[in-house]
Amino acid sequence: MNDGSDSRIDYDEVGSGPTVVMVPGSCSTGAAWRPIIAQWTSRFRCVTTSLLGYGGTSEHRTAATADIAQEVEVVETVIGRAGHPVHLVGHSFGGLVALAVALRKPDLLHSLTILEAPAPEILRRCGEDDHYRSFRQMSSAYVSAFQAGQSDAIAAMIDFYGGPGTFAAWPPGVRDYAIATTAANLMDWSCAYGFDLTPALLARISVPVLVAYGELSHPAPQRANELLGRSIPGGRITVIPGAAHFMIATHAREVAQLVAEHIDRTLSASSIEAAAR
Incomplete structure (x- = not known):
């Protein structure tokens, strides 16, 4: 799809039913959601995309201008085409972008699911210095290695999340x-x-939120996502047994079930509220 400029944004949809917009993480495309979608056997209308610089989505950021608001605009454009409100699901960096959408335009959403977002700033804001330092040490070494010409510098970042x-x-x-x-x-x-995340900012989120992270994930993102869930009013926190960060590939059945249950709870609550009016 085209956003009205020369930029391109990936957009694919399959199935019918309640609309679920699915945002992948870094170094990934909408195809990453296929294992999850396969579990649902057309139970939902699944809309997938890719973030800036991945798949067919154009990159227009620079190192000097990169801001999460640019990613939010991509997702808002996708939701606009899909027709809102939607159930928004984001994995990894896609989860952080999805969170930013919920803060900026909650009226676009029925519900939000965050699957282990990289949210280091909530750690800093909550005084979790050791965990914040883990993020910073990893990313600083990663940047230095890339700038030194190490072609596979990204490997250390991947292993930080998925394990050696x-x-x-x-x-x-x-x-x-x-x-x-x-x-x-x-x-x-x-x-x-x-993305300056604070408990006060997260307390503004008004849509039903599920936050999930892997049992075997690095302790720093585990703690960051626990804090996200605790700071969001009514937020639900789930640990996926045996999973690490790349859960949508390794634990597709479990993730699909969690997301579907969260959507069903949201729909049921909405029906009860409508009947009470």
């Missing part, structure tokens, strides 16, 4: 795509650190 050996275990094509999109991922990190 995760990047090496990926299929060659997946590794190559991650390497090819490193520059975009570095801007994603700039956006994440620039």
Whole structure:
């Protein structure tokens, strides 16, 4: 799809039923959601996209101008085409962008699901210095390695999330795509650190929210997502047993069930409210 300028934004949809807009993380495209969509067997109308610099979505950020608001505009454009309100689901950096959408335009959403968003600033704001330092040490080393010409600098970031050996275990094509999109991922990190999340800001979210993270994920993103869920009024927090960060690929059945249950709860609550009017 075209947003009215020369920019392109990935847009695909399949199935029928309540509309679920699914936002992937960094170094990924809408195709990452196929394992989840397959679990639902056309239960939902699933709309997928890609963030800036991935898939067919144009990149118009620069290192100096990168801001999460630019990503929010992509998702808002997709929701506009899909027809709102929608159930918004985001994984990793896509989860952080989805959170920003909920803060900026909550009227676009029926519900929000965040699957282990990289939210280092909530750690800093809540005094979780050790966990915040873990993020900063990883990203600083990653940037330095890339600037020094290390072509696979992104491997250390992937292993931070998935555990040692995760990047090496990926299929060659997946590794190559991650390497090819490193520059975009570095801007994603700039956006994440620039997104000043506070408990007071999160307390403004009014839509039903589910926050999930992996049992085997790094402790820093685990704690960050726990704080997100605790800071959002009525937020639900779920730990996915046996999963690490790349849960939508490794634990598709469990993730699909969690998201579907969250959507069903939201729809049921909406029906009860409508009947009471």
